[in-house]
Amino acid sequence: MTQGEVALILFGIFAVLITLRVPVAFALGLACVPIFFLDDRLSPILLITEMTKAYNAFVLLAVPFFILAANLMNSAGITQRLIDLSRTMVGHFKGGLGHINVMVSMIFAGISGSSTADAAGIGSVLIPAMRKQGYDSSFTVAITSCSSVMGVIIPPSILMIVWGGIMNVSIGGLFLAGFLPGVMIGLSQMVAVRIYAGIRGYPVYARSSFREFLGEFGKAFFALMSPGIVVGGVIFGFVTPTEASVLAVLYTFVVGLLVYRSFSIPQLPAVLYETARLASISLFGIGTASAFGWVLAFYQIPKIVVAVLGTWATSVTGVGILVAVIF
Numbered sequence: 001m002t003q004g005e006v007a008l009i010l011f012g013i014f015a016v017l018i019t020l021r022v023p024v025a026f027a028l029g030l031a032c033v034p035i036f037f038l039d040d041r042l043s044p045i046l047l048i049t050e051m052t053k054a055y056n057a058f059v060l061l062a063v064p065f066f067i068l069a070a071n072l073m074n075s076a077g078i079t080q081r082l083i084d085l086s087r088t089m090v091g092h093f094k095g096g097l098g099h100i101n102v103m104v105s106m107i108f109a110g111i112s113g114s115s116t117a118d119a120a121g122i123g124s125v126l127i128p129a130m131r132k133q134g135y136d137s138s139f140t141v142a143i144t145s146c147s148s149v150m151g152v153i154i155p156p157s158i159l160m161i162v163w164g165g166i167m168n169v170s171i172g173g174l175f176l177a178g179f180l181p182g183v184m185i186g187l188s189q190m191v192a193v194r195i196y197a198g199i200r201g202y203p204v205y206a207r208s209s210f211r212e213f214l215g216e217f218g219k220a221f222f223a224l225m226s227p228g229i230v231v232g233g234v235i236f237g238f239v240t241p242t243e244a245s246v247l248a249v250l251y252t253f254v255v256g257l258l259v260y261r262s263f264s265i266p267q268l269p270a271v272l273y274e275t276a277r278l279a280s281i282s283l284f285g286i287g288t289a290s291a292f293g294w295v296l297a298f299y300q301i302p303k304i305v306v307a308v309l310g311t312w313a314t315s316v317t318g319v320g321i322l323v324a325v326i327f
Contacts, residue, residue: 001035001299003301003304006295006299006301009034009038010031010032010035010292010295011031013027013034014028017031023281025281025288028285028288028289028291028292029051029287029288029292032288032291032292032295033047035295042298050290050291050294051287052287053290054286054287054289055283055286057166058165059162059164059171059241059242060162060283060286061245062158062242062244062245063158063161063245063279063283064275064276064279064283065242065248066112066113066114066156066161066245066248067112067116067117067278067279068249068271068272068279069111069112069249069251069252070111070112070117070118070121071117071271071274071278072249072253072263072271073111073223073256074117074121074124075256075263076252076255076256076257076260076262076263077256077260077262077263078223078252078256079104079108079125080125081216081220081223082104082107083104083122083125083126084216084219085104085107085216085217085220086099086100086104086107087100087205088208088213089103089213090102090190091205091208092204092205092206092207092208093193093194093197093204094197094198094204095193095197095198096203096204096205097130097133097135097203098135098139098190098196098197098202099190099193099194100126101122101126101143101144101193102143102147102186102190102193103186104122105122105186106147106150106183106186107224108121108151109150109152109153109154109157109182110154110155110156110226110227110231111227111230111248111252112151113155113156113157113158113161114158114278115150115151115152116148116151116278118147118150118151119144119145119148122144122147122148123144123148126144127140127141127144133203134202134203135202139196139200143189150182150185150186153178153182153185154178154182154183154186155174155179155227155231156175156227156230156241156245156248157174157175157178160175161241161245162286164241166290171234171241175234176235222259223255225251226248226252226255229248229251230244230245230247230251233247
């Protein structure tokens with residue numbers, strides 16, 4: 001098979017499956033299957049082998065633990081404390097609940113590292129509240145989805161941990177590199193919220209006093225300590241990312257059970273089930289993406305793409321146009 005035929009099959013099947021709303025993890029794996037049957041040099045067993053190789057990384061243990069920490073936060077009501085704190089900070093801006101949505105996503109991202117957990121925890125509280133106060137459903141869902149993206153940009157990020165572990169890149173360095181862009185994305189989203197709120201006349205909260213802010217800050221203090229412990233521990237080399245994820249779980253569990261007393265042992269089975277469900281989806285996607293990448297590398301398709309793009313991006317203008325087209 002030629003490289004062009006392989007690329008056409010891979011990306012064609014993947015595009016069709018995505019159009020049919022097949023989950024990305026399954027679409028990546030299914031797109032590879034025909035290649036392993038059509039090329040005599042390959043065997044279907046190789047597909048399974050390449051998927052299992054992706055899991056041979058100790059750092060991937062951090063994925064389920066960070067998801068567990070986020071789910072413990074949601075079950076313990078810690079998310080609500082962060083929302084109340086955000087209300088005292090930005091609720092008085094035009095479109096208050098939209099700003100609160102973005103702000104609490106920025107804070108939550110520094111604890112969970114998961115966009116899925118971010119959207120689930122914050123959306124379950126803020127989406128009904130925003131609709132009740134007259135926000136459009138489209139705006140409500142859009143700002144919740146967009147703000148949750150910061151969950152994998154602001155450290156600790158599960159994607160950074162996975163990418164750093166597989167590519168042998170400093171995870172602490174990735175954490176440092178992700179903080180400023182994440183904050184800038186959050187601020188730009190708040191600007192967008194302000195513009196939309198002005199056009200559509202969304203409501204605002206009354207300005208909170210400094211005493212109210214201190215009160216909510218005190219209630220959320222132990223939750224706010226989690227990013228410093230987890231991210232700081234990794235950056236300064238006190239713990240590995242996997243150890244940091246376990247530390248996040250233990251810290252969140254103790255805070256919810258003993259400090260806030262908003263979490264109970266009978267809630268644990270449901271939390272563990274939800275964690276297993278989300279973690280299995282994420283880890284399966286890592287395996288199929290690894291197999292997809294191996295097929296691309298085997299046929300040297302990335303090298304061809306780089307060569308083609310290199311001929312186009314020969315000037316600043318060319319690079320700018322290329323980036324604009326891609327994004």
